[in-house]
Amino acid sequence: MTSRARVLSGFAVFGLALFFFPAFQEAMELPRFYVIFLLSIFFWIAQASSWNILTGFSGYFSFGQGAWFGIGVYSVAVLAGKHGWPFIAAVPVGGLLALVGGLALGLVVFRLRMLGGEIFALTTLAIAFVLAALARLTSAIDGGTGTFMTGTPIPEFLGEFNTAMYRMTLVVMLLTVLAAYLIYDSRLGWGLFAIRDDEAVAGGLGIPAFRYKMVALGVNAFFAGLMGGVWALQIGFVTVEEVFNIRVPLFVILMSILGGMRHWMGPVVGAIIIFTLSDRLNSAGLTDVNQIIIGSLLVILTLAVKEGIYMRMRDRWLTTLISMVGVMTIMAVFGLTTSLITGFAVAMVVTVTILLVPDRLWDRVRRGSDGGGGPPVEDGAMAEAGR
Amino acid sequence: MSLLEVTSVTKRFGGIVALDGVDISIEEGEILGLVGPNGSGKSTLINVLSGFYAADGGEVVFDGEDVSEMQAHQLAAVGIARTFQIPRPFDTMTPRENVAVSYMFGHSRHSLVEARLAAQEWLDFTGLARVADVPVSELTLHQLKFLELARALATQPKLLLLDEVLAGLNPSEIDESVEMIRRIHAQGVTILVVEHVIRAVMALSSRLVVLNQGAVISEGDPETVMSDAAVVTAYLGDRGRSA
Amino acid sequence: MDLLVQGIVTGVLIGGLYALMSIGLSLSWGALKIINLAHFSFILLSAYLVYQLAISFSVNPLLLTLVVVPLFFVIGALMQVLIHRAKLDEFKSLIVTFGLFIILQSMIQTIWSADFRRIGSEVNVFEGGSIRLGDITLPYPVLLAFIASVAIAVAMSLVLSRTYFGKAVRAVAQDAEMARAFGIDPNRVAVLLSGVATAISALAGVFIAIGQALWPGLAVSWFGIVFPVVILGGLGNTMGALTAGVMVGVAAGVASVVWGPISAPLVTFVILIAALLFRPHGLITARSVA
Numbered sequence: 001m002t003s004r005a006r007v008l009s010g011f012a013v014f015g016l017a018l019f020f021f022p023a024f025q026e027a028m029e030l031p032r033f034y035v036i037f038l039l040s041i042f043f044w045i046a047q048a049s050s051w052n053i054l055t056g057f058s059g060y061f062s063f064g065q066g067a068w069f070g071i072g073v074y075s076v077a078v079l080a081g082k083h084g085w086p087f088i089a090a091v092p093v094g095g096l097l098a099l100v101g102g103l104a105l106g107l108v109v110f111r112l113r114m115l116g117g118e119i120f121a122l123t124t125l126a127i128a129f130v131l132a133a134l135a136r137l138t139s140a141i142d143g144g145t146g147t148f149m150t151g152t153p154i155p156e157f158l159g160e161f162n163t164a165m166y167r168m169t170l171v172v173m174l175l176t177v178l179a180a181y182l183i184y185d186s187r188l189g190w191g192l193f194a195i196r197d198d199e200a201v202a203g204g205l206g207i208p209a210f211r212y213k214m215v216a217l218g219v220n221a222f223f224a225g226l227m228g229g230v231w232a233l234q235i236g237f238v239t240v241e242e243v244f245n246i247r248v249p250l251f252v253i254l255m256s257i258l259g260g261m262r263h264w265m266g267p268v269v270g271a272i273i274i275f276t277l278s279d280r281l282n283s284a285g286l287t288d289v290n291q292i293i294i295g296s297l298l299v300i301l302t303l304a305v306k307e308g309i310y311m312r313m314r315d316r317w318l319t320t321l322i323s324m325v326g327v328m329t330i331m332a333v334f335g336l337t338t339s340l341i342t343g344f345a346v347a348m349v350v351t352v353t354i355l356l357v358p359d360r361l362w363d364r365v366r367r368g369s370d371g372g373g374g375p376p377v378e379d380g381a382m383a384e385a386g387r
Numbered sequence: 388m389s390l391l392e393v394t395s396v397t398k399r400f401g402g403i404v405a406l407d408g409v410d411i412s413i414e415e416g417e418i419l420g421l422v423g424p425n426g427s428g429k430s431t432l433i434n435v436l437s438g439f440y441a442a443d444g445g446e447v448v449f450d451g452e453d454v455s456e457m458q459a460h461q462l463a464a465v466g467i468a469r470t471f472q473i474p475r476p477f478d479t480m481t482p483r484e485n486v487a488v489s490y491m492f493g494h495s496r497h498s499l500v501e502a503r504l505a506a507q508e509w510l511d512f513t514g515l516a517r518v519a520d521v522p523v524s525e526l527t528l529h530q531l532k533f534l535e536l537a538r539a540l541a542t543q544p545k546l547l548l549l550d551e552v553l554a555g556l557n558p559s560e561i562d563e564s565v566e567m568i569r570r571i572h573a574q575g576v577t578i579l580v581v582e583h584v585i586r587a588v589m590a591l592s593s594r595l596v597v598l599n600q601g602a603v604i605s606e607g608d609p610e611t612v613m614s615d616a617a618v619v620t621a622y623l624g625d626r627g628r629s630a
Numbered sequence: 631m632d633l634l635v636q637g638i639v640t641g642v643l644i645g646g647l648y649a650l651m652s653i654g655l656s657l658s659w660g661a662l663k664i665i666n667l668a669h670f671s672f673i674l675l676s677a678y679l680v681y682q683l684a685i686s687f688s689v690n691p692l693l694l695t696l697v698v699v700p701l702f703f704v705i706g707a708l709m710q711v712l713i714h715r716a717k718l719d720e721f722k723s724l725i726v727t728f729g730l731f732i733i734l735q736s737m738i739q740t741i742w743s744a745d746f747r748r749i750g751s752e753v754n755v756f757e758g759g760s761i762r763l764g765d766i767t768l769p770y771p772v773l774l775a776f777i778a779s780v781a782i783a784v785a786m787s788l789v790l791s792r793t794y795f796g797k798a799v800r801a802v803a804q805d806a807e808m809a810r811a812f813g814i815d816p817n818r819v820a821v822l823l824s825g826v827a828t829a830i831s832a833l834a835g836v837f838i839a840i841g842q843a844l845w846p847g848l849a850v851s852w853f854g855i856v857f858p859v860v861i862l863g864g865l866g867n868t869m870g871a872l873t874a875g876v877m878v879g880v881a882a883g884v885a886s887v888v889w890g891p892i893s894a895p896l897v898t899f900v901i902l903i904a905a906l907l908f909r910p911h912g913l914i915t916a917r918s919v920a
Contacts, residue, residue: 061721063728108906118665119861119906121724126854130899137892187499190488197477204437205542206463206492246850250732253725262479291739295732302725303716 007181015174022163035166037279037341042169043231044275046176047248048255048267050223053180054216055253056261057189059196060117064105064124066249067131068098068221072228074135077147077238087152091168091229098225099218106217110210116199132244146239149232168230176223180264183219192216193262251278254294257301258352260308269310273348280345304356312355316362323351388451390415390577391436391546396445398431398601405431407601408445413546413579418572420592420609421581424622427598429581430472433548436579437469438462450545466494468544472551474531476523482534483519486510486541493542509537513567529560536567546577553584561587589613597621632765637887638880639766645879646776647841649783649872650834651852652859654827657786660866661803662820663720664713667727670849670856671734672828676702676835677844678742684753684839691754691840692774698832706828710821731849739846748843756840771841778837782830783872790868799823803866854895855882858902877901 022035051065075094079085105127109120135142158164183189191212194202203209232238251274252267259270274297281290313320327347330336337343357365389412398406406428413419423429434440436447438459447455449465457465477485486506491497497505510516513533518526526534532552539547549568553561565587572578582588588595588609595612597605599621605612612618655669676698684691709730713723751757756770790796798819801809806816838844859878863870878898885897 059721061724108903112906118659118720118724121721122665122853122857122861123902123906126857126895126899126902129850129854130896133892133895137890137896185499187491187496190484190491190499193479194477194488197479198475200439200459201471201475201477203459204439204463204469205489205538206460206494207488208460246732250728253728257725291736292733295729295736298729298732299726302722302729303718 004185007185011174011178011181015170018170019167022159022166032162034341035162039162039166039169039234040279041272041275042166042173043227043234044251044255044271045268046169046173046223046227048252048259048271049173049176049180049264050220050227051252052256052261052264052267053183054220056256056266057183057192057196058213058216060213060217061121062124062217062220063121063249063253064127065220065224065252066128066244066246067124068102068224069228069231069248070128070131070135070243071098071101071221072225073232073235073238073243074141075225076229076232077149078141080152081147081149081232081238086155087233088155091226094229094232095222095226098228099222101225102217102221103214106214110213110217128244128249132240135244136240142238142240144240146237149236149238152233154233165230165234169227172223172227172230176227177264177268179219179223180267183216184264188212188215250294250298251275254298254301256308257298257305258309260310262307263310266308266310269313270308273309273352276341276345276348280342309352309355316355319354320351323347323354327351389413390450391579392446392448393432393436394446394448396432396435396447397443398428398435398440399443405601406435406442409598409601409603411596411603411606413577415545415577416575417593418568418578418580418591420588420595421579421598422583422585422588422595423598426600427621428601429598430550431601432598433469433550433579433581436462437467437548460492463493463542463544466543466545467548468493468539468542468546469548470532470535470539470550470552472554474528474535476526476531476534476538478523480523481520482515482523482526482537483507483510485523485534486537489538489541490543494544506541509541512540512570513537528555529563532556532564533567536571540571540576544576546579547571548579548581550581551583552580553582553587565591585613633887634884636766637883639768640772641880641883642876643768643772643776643879644883645876646779646872647772647834647837647875648855648859648879649863649875650775650779650830650837652856652863652871652875653779653782653786653868654829654831654834655856656860656863656865656867656871657827657830658824659860660864661799661823662710663803664718664723665720665727666709666827667724668709668730668734669727669828669831670852671731671738672702672705673831673835673838673852674738674844674846674849675734676832677839677848678738678747678835680836680839681747681749681844682742684749688753691749691836692756695833695836698836699829702832703825703829706831707821707825709828710824714817714820735846735849742844742846744846746843746845749839754840769841771837775834775837775841778833779872779875782833783868786826786830786868790866795819795822851895854898858898858905861902862905 018038021038024030025032025034047065047069051062054060055062072094075097076087076090079090079093080087105123109116109123112119136144139145154161154164158167183192191202191207194205194207195209195212199209235242255270255274256267257270258273259268260266278290278294281293324347327350328343331343331346337346391411391413393409393411395408395410396406397404397408409428409432421429421432431440435442438457438461442455445455446453449467452465454462454465476482477488480488483503483506486509487499487502490502490505491499507516507519510519513536515530515533515537518530523531523534535552552568553564556564561584568578568580568591580588580591592609595606595609596603597612597615597618604617604621605615651673655666658664658666658669679698679701680691680694683689683694683697713726716726718726749757756774759770761768761770761773790799798809798814801812801814802816802819809816809819838848855878859871859874862877863872863874878901881897881901882894885893
């Protein structure tokens with residue numbers, strides 16, 4: 001099987017398994033919370049992946065994820081919440097409007113030669129606040145009063161509320177990650193990587209930089225907006241503060257840096273880890289400390305993590321497996337927690353810490369345990385060098 | 388009809404006139420040498436011809452087509468490629484990937500799979516096959532320059548602009564590079580060689596053009612040009628002229 | 631009509647404050663190639679410190695300039711030392727300073743809560759006071775800020791063009807390695823410049839504490855003002871920052887009168903976009919530090 005066929009079948013298998021999970025959960029009488037937990041993870045995977053398609057692949061740093069997300073949410077809030085459009089019709093509009101917004105931004109900023117990347121980053125920083133101000137000012141959009149989504153019905157075939165949200169976020173997430181993979185493994189992807197390394201040289205080799213950047217930005221904005229549209233229902237009472245705060249833009253950066261910005265799986269892994277951690281901290285009542293931890297994580301990860309956890313997980317997969325299973329087993333056996341998710345969270349923290357050990361030290365440790373005779377590299381640590 | 392016709396090209400940076408009405412033509416199949424003292428505008432000309440700078444005036448006609456307004460990637464598509472004096476490889480990619488990306492986009496479009504295979508050809512041609520899959524950071528300057536060549540060649544250009552490709556090399560590396568350029572030429576590529584290393588440029592070029600302060604001051608057969616009084620003055624000042 | 635004229639005048643004065651807030655960022659971005667997002671938290675932190683010290687010790691807030699400016703000079707210098715140690719490139723510094731920004735913001739929120747804080751008029755002699763020129767009111771806080779910003783802009787401009795330090799800064803901004811060959815230590819220069827930039831930001835914080843109520847969300851609201859000013863004025867161009875600050879101040883002021891205060895960020899953003907669209911080259915030639 002070609003590697004592409006393998007990956008696509010992987011998508012199919014995971015997609016199907018996840019699709020039937022709610023039914024599984026009911027049948028096995030597992031906590032309903034798992035469904036809600038998972039749908040949140042799907043949300044973040046989609047946001048982080050779509051963000052990384054632009055920033056990770058092309059190197060154009062975007063602080064604007066909140067803007068595209070916000071356009072998506074508000075499109076649905078206004079069309080469905082205020083004007084009674086069917087939810088299913090409003091969601092794609094959210095994606096399309098976000099797409100238009102992204103392309104408009106790109107048209108203005110991507111043509112700049114010098115300082116293009118920096119100005120892009122800063123403009124994206126400003127854009128969310130501007131949209132927030134716009135929303136607050138315009139009563140047709142929000143006017144400061146907020147919009148209730150409770151009156152908006154979900155199509156019956158999707159099931160009850162949580163199952164419906166689960167299914168919708170799952171579909172959007174799968175589409176987003178699929179897009180990320182397809183771009184990664186294509187001329188567009190390679191063109192973006194070249195642009196990231198040296199845009200001027202890339203142009204000289206025939207890569208249509210402006211066009212490619214627009215595509216990446218468009219894809220980013222579209223999926224961010226699409227997921228935003230779906231999420232409007234989850235938010236319930238849509239307000240400017242809830243939608244346009246720093247959480248979305250901040251978390252996607254954190255998730256992608258942790259997971260790895262050079263690979264399409266990076267944001268997926270990063271999203272799972274960060275959200276699980278954040279969720280557990282919240283349920284332990286540590287919401288205030290949350291922000292400080294997040295900020296510190298951002299600083300530490302940027303300094304310490306070179307190419308992200310995912311590549312390390314792949315290279316040291318055996319270690320990862322042993323660590324995850326080991327920690328979770330220990331926690332279960334010693335009764336340290338009854339929550340699967342908490343066990344998972346702790347296991348991940350331990351595993352990530354182990355994985356972050358720099359290669360040189362790691363090789364020395366392994367060589368030590370081998371009695372000094374074994375080969376210095378584990379399964380594919382050489383892959384460090386490549387992509 | 389020449390392959391490249393450059394007519395009255397000017398380029399200004401603020402108050403500085405880097406190119407002052409340059410007229411050059413390059414015939415298909417030749418190696419044209421371009422020399423001149425520092426600051427004469429050689430690199431600027433390459434930058435203009437490859438689309439890295441936009442000219443302020445004048446006209447460039449390539450293969451019968453007016454390319455004066457074209458951007459870098461469009462020029463690559465019509466068959467103009469260049470190398471950089473200080474190599475600029477894509478540093479998160481291996482040499483093989485660098486060449487493959489080039490092949491994917493250059494003169495005609497190719498798929499990922501084709502590109503990885505085809506890259507081997509240019510890696511072999513430039514002798515980089517051994518280091519094709521190591522990080523670019525581990526290559527020597529000489530190897531990086533050859534990577535520049537391999538990458539430029541992978542775009543299948545009709546015209547190759549070499550920007551001081553011999554800078555920083557020791558004599559034996561220079562000889563190897565000259566040999567490489569000859570082999571590239573033998574493949575049918577027209578070459579513009581911008582150089583400071585005079586003996587190499589004399590050895591390679593069928594014709595020589597001398598630039599000084601943004602204008603052409605002499606052109607023709609290498610021997611004749613280099614003994615031209617104006618050229619000697621440009622390089623060495625008036626005292627350089629022996630009686 | 632009077633309302634409009636008042637709006638313009640106030641806009642000019644506030645523009646001075648905007649310029650003061652922007653000069654620090656403009657210098658560090660232009661000369662050090664670092665976009666320091668924590669800059670905004672520094673201004674806010676300085677303002678909160680002035681507030682706290684003013685009410686705790688019943689001190690005239692303006693005097694606290696003598697406390698916060700040196701303090702933040704040190705903080706800025708230290709930050710540059712750490713950034714240099716960590717060998718951060720432009721984008722990494724963007725992310726790291728962003729993280730720093732988040733941390734400082736939550737610290738501020740934890741210490742002072744999200745409630746509005748304002749120095750009371752017993753301590754703040756400038757509160758509510760103003761100079762009247764006919765029908766036009768010049769409120770003390772923004773008037774002082776304006777005067778300070780003109781002074782600083784002119785002073786920095788002279789420092790950059792006339793003093794050895796200024797020339798060293800410009801040399802380092804153009805080519806750090808070359809500067810080293812001339813006996814200039816780029817690190818020393820960077821550390822000093824960062825200190826100066828942060829100190830100027832702290833000064834802006836003083837005037838903010840004097841002139842308005844403080845709340846954590848202020849820092850974020852400044853993004854949409856400071857960046858347009860920095861970009862329009864040209865990186866490293868302090869007089870440019872002053873001019874751009876006034877322009878933005880007037881535009882925002884007029885917009886506030888006509889459409890209400892919430893429209894201000896929209897207006898400044900539109901100005902920024904317009905500048906990027908129609909004068910992108912202006913951004914390049916205006917790099918006066920380089």
